[in-house]
Structures are given as structure tokens and as C-alpha cells.
Amino acid sequence: MAEKCVQQEYAPNSICFGCGPANTAGLQIESHRIDNGLIMEYLPNETHQAFPGMINGGIIGTLLDCHGNWTAAIALMDEKNLAEPPCTVTASYSVILRRPTPLGENLIVTSQINEIDGDKVKVDLLLEAGGKVCASGTGLFVAVKEGHPAYHRWN
Numbered sequence: 001m002a003e004k005c006v007q008q009e010y011a012p013n014s015i016c017f018g019c020g021p022a023n024t025a026g027l028q029i030e031s032h033r034i035d036n037g038l039i040m041e042y043l044p045n046e047t048h049q050a051f052p053g054m055i056n057g058g059i060i061g062t063l064l065d066c067h068g069n070w071t072a073a074i075a076l077m078d079e080k081n082l083a084e085p086p087c088t089v090t091a092s093y094s095v096i097l098r099r100p101t102p103l104g105e106n107l108i109v110t111s112q113i114n115e116i117d118g119d120k121v122k123v124d125l126l127l128e129a130g131g132k133v134c135a136s137g138t139g140l141f142v143a144v145k146e147g148h149p150a151y152h153r154w155n
Contacts, residue, residue, distance in 0.1 A: 005030035006038065006070050010085050014153065018066030029063060029109075031070045037111040037123070038071045044103055055101040063109055064125045064137045065093050071111040072121035072141030079116055086143040089150050091120070093139035101127070101134040119143035 007019050007030060014020035019029045031038040042063060050056040073085035080086075101107065107129050114122040120142050127135040144150050 018062040036113050040109045042107045053103050060135050061095045067109050068123040068125050068139040069141050071123045075113045075121050088141045088143050091140040091142045095137040097135050099134050105129040
């Protein structure tokens with residue numbers, strides 16, 4: 001993945017635990033464009049375990065949530081021909097943990113835009129390890145307006 005990730009390109013100072021490049025204690029995910037969505041790879045470390053050798057469900061949820069949020073922001077930017085993505089927040093998301101997610105393997109998270117309705121975007125999410133689906137989910141993400149606490153969060 002040669003091009004700069006969307007987080008570095010549009011929000012290099014973000015402190016978000018999941019996707020903030022400026023949060024050295026966070027996950028610092030790196031999402032890249034694909035057709036109709038984004039893709040990312042993430043290699044969890046030992047602090048991300050729920051029990052020996054398996055990744056905590058909260059970490060999985062965070063990966064899906066932040067990646068889905070960025071998918072929505074990029075989709076709205078493209079849909080509205082904006083120079084940069086609007087700040088979006090999670091309205092809701094659900095995760096189905098399909099099998100234990102192993103430590104020591106790159107996790108591949110893909111997202112696909114399901115629907116855009118005004119400032120709302122529905123996103124489908126998939127997390128795989130070793131070629132097997134470990135988790136899936138959906139999310140609804142919304143662009144926020146000036147006055148919302150998250151409005152300037154990516155600056």
C-alpha cells in the first residue's frame with residue numbers, strides 16, 4: 001500500500017485511540033482506498049489479547065468502528081466533491097465475532113459503502129485473519145456540524 005493512508009493525509013494530528021496518528025499509545029490504524037470502500041492491515045500485539053493467543057473483542061470493535069468511520073468520511077468527501085472529508089462520528093455499529101481472532105497474524109479489515117443518505121453513511125465491515133472471516137459488522141456514521149464537540153477533531 002504505497003499511497004499515504006487517509007488518516008495521515010487528512011488528520012495527522014488526530015488523537016483518537018483507534019485511528020489517530022498522533023496517539024502513540026493508540027492503535028494508529030492506516031486505511032487505504034479501494035473500490036467502494038477502504039482496506040487496512042493491522043498486526044495486533046500481546047497487549048491486545050483477551051486470553052492467550054487471541055485478540056480482545058473490544059480491540060476488534062475499535063478496528064471496525066474507526067475504519068468504518070473513515071470509510072464514511074471519505075465516501076461523503078467523494079460524494080459531495082469536497083477538498084477534505086467532513087468530521088464524522090459513529091451513530092451506531094454492531095459487530096459479530098465469528099471465531100477467535102488469533103495473535104500473530106495480520107488482520108485485514110475491508111469496508112464497503114452500503115448506502116449514502118445525506119450526511120449519513122451505512123458501511124459494511126469484514127475482518128479476516130489467515131484467510132478466515134473472524135468478525136463482521138455494520139455501522140451508521142454521520143457528518144457533524146459546527147458546534148458538535150467532534151467538529152474540529154481532525155485538525
